[in-house]
Amino acid sequence: MKNYKWLFWLVMVTPGFAQAALAKSQYEKQDPPRELTEEQAKVAANNYQKYCALCHGDNREGHKNDHAPSLRSKSLFESGVPHSILRPMSYGRHGTAMGGYLDEVGGPMTLDETWDLTYWLFWQSGAQRVKLSENPVHGDVPKGAKIYQQYCTTCHGENGEGITAPALFNPSFLAHNKDEFIRYAIEQGRDGTPMLPFAETLSEEDIDNVTAFIRSKASAAKITKVALQAIPTPDQYVINPEGENAKFELDQGKYVSSKDLHAAMQANKRMVLIDTRVTSVWQRAHLAGSVPFPYYSDIESRVGDMPKDVLIVGYCSCPRAAAEYVMEKFNDAGYNNTAVLYEGIFGWMNLGYPVVRAEGLEVIDEELEGH
Ligand code: HEC
Ligand code: HEC
Structure with a gap:
């Protein structure tokens, strides 16, 4: 047999x-x-x-x-x-x-x-x-x-x-x-x-x-390629520093929906938005006021730059893998007021919410030779 x-x-x-x-x-x-x-x-x-x-x-x-x-x-x-x-x-x-x-x-x-x-x-x-x-x-x-x-x-x-x-x-x-x-x-x-x-x-x-x-x-x-913009400095991290603190009902204790996040941005709520993708894509398009904080950065040594008394929302495009990875590092460092954008930036855009786009699109016309 x-x-x-x-x-x-x-x-x-x-x-x-x-x-x-x-x-x-x-x-x-x-x-x-x-x-x-x-x-x-x-x-x-x-x-x-x-x-x-x-x-x-x-x-x-x-x-x-x-x-x-x-x-x-x-x-x-x-x-x-x-x-x-x-x-x-x-x-x-x-x-x-x-x-x-x-x-x-x-x-x-x-x-x-x-x-x-x-x-x-x-x-x-x-x-x-x-x-x-x-x-x-x-x-x-x-x-x-x-x-x-x-x-x-x-x-x-x-x-x-x-x-x-x-x-x-x-x-x-x-x-x-x-x-x-x-x-x-x-x-x-x-x-x-x-x-x-x-x-x-x-x-x-x-x-x-x-x-x-x-x-x-x-x-x-x-x-x-696009003209590179200046990366925000720590004193620019908090969006609406004079506003009321953002607060969300988080799904599964960690996810905020695009709808809720957009409403909070419209209402000038105080928060920090971090973009956990590779910084080249932040350069092309990102959520207004977001700070590049890529998943590969030396997170432990950078978390200290972030204020502790404010909600920190992370997002990526994968649609959550990089953001969850980074927010867990924040949690390990004692930052527990965090959230992850559920739909990611593509989901956000598909729902019709705005992003800041880079200007000065330039065609790269090079032939890449052996190296
Ligand atoms: C069962 C699912 C499935 C079907 C059906 C399928 N593909 Fe794919 N295809 C994949 C996956 C998964 C990959 C990526 C593989 C990898 O991990 O490298 C891929 C890769 C490719 C790539 C290479 C893409 C790249 O980025 O290099 C091409 C081209 C492609 N497929 C064309 C086709 C065409 C044409 C057909 C129909 C004749 C087809 N595929 C049918 C699943 C499928
Ligand atoms: C956030 C997730 C993510 C990370 C991190 C990432 N990639 Fe990818 N990569 C993708 C996805 C998704 C695709 C396929 C995109 C598509 O064509 O739909 C891809 C496609 C590719 C391809 C094309 C493969 C093919 O079959 O044609 C190469 C090569 C590649 N990645 C290399 C890399 C390298 C090298 C790194 C690290 C320096 C990297 N990627 C990091 C998500 C990622």
Whole structure:
């Protein structure tokens, strides 16, 4: 009986494997990027834990918070190094929980650190790079739209907004990635994740068609940056210092709704609002009066800057992971008058409440060379 079962699975699984392996072998291999020195690798590993593990997981497995993708899938590192890793890491994917980490846009990492972390992730993955064409993928867009509706919407959403998977019609996603990178992901899937290799279900032509359909969503996709604003100083932390103290009925003892928070802001209540996301995204848009207090900052040494006699409300976009993490640190330090914005900043905006947006959008037109 045992042997019979084994045979059954072998037969079930082999054709799929054979096909995927065949498709992969069509790709020419590419030399690996530079290796890191011991010191660079140590810094990169630390940076990963400090900045990325919150959402991508302690072991790069992904999907810890807000459906952040796996950062150890071989197929990603075969096709994505350096640009498809470096660009989202540096500039973020606007409109998702993935912010930019490069200092130039207000993030905490230097250019060298972003390159080293890209290569560190590559070496950790054990992948071998393949050579992908830079040329556009041609296909029949209306046919691709049908394939998309049939096979992709359950996870990626009807409008490519991402449900349990990345937002495929997102302008930054489309600006950062070449057609062949997208095609490769569809064909090979992302090993170790729910993204299956569609080489097993779709013809090459239909993979081209759906790739062309996704690309057709990129109208004016450009990588942009904004003029950096001054970060508030401690004497500016309290909103409405002369007002009455804000006080909320907190759901589960910690959550404030967007509706209640907005009403308190309208009523000029006294409070502190902290933005716990990577600071580059505070630079692009934030709640009026909020102070950047990113989850990776040295929280223990910074809490002392905060007044103790006022409610401190934290928010993020993931939609609560970073804010809860930071508010727990506050609680540990003896600050118990705290709250977390339940819907996060995207939920807040979806409900039509206002944010302060940066001015001076500038297109970054650089070609990132090997480094
Ligand atoms: C607050 C949560 C969060 C943090 C922290 C975070 N990410 Fe992400 N990341 C995401 C999400 C969500 C996505 C997918 C967004 C989308 O496209 O819908 C993503 C996407 C990515 C991608 C694109 C992967 C792919 O499959 O194309 C890379 C690369 C990446 N992140 C690297 C990093 C690195 C490196 C760090 C740390 C420096 C980091 N991220 C920190 C949430 C996060
Ligand atoms: C069962 C859910 C599911 C279905 C169905 C699905 N995907 Fe995915 N897809 C995912 C997940 C989850 C990821 C992120 C994987 C990871 O963690 O790296 C992903 C990743 C991708 C990526 C890479 C995105 C990036 O940021 O690098 C592309 C492109 C993609 N999918 C296209 C498609 C297309 C096209 C279809 C339909 C033919 C499809 N997917 C169907 C779940 C799904």
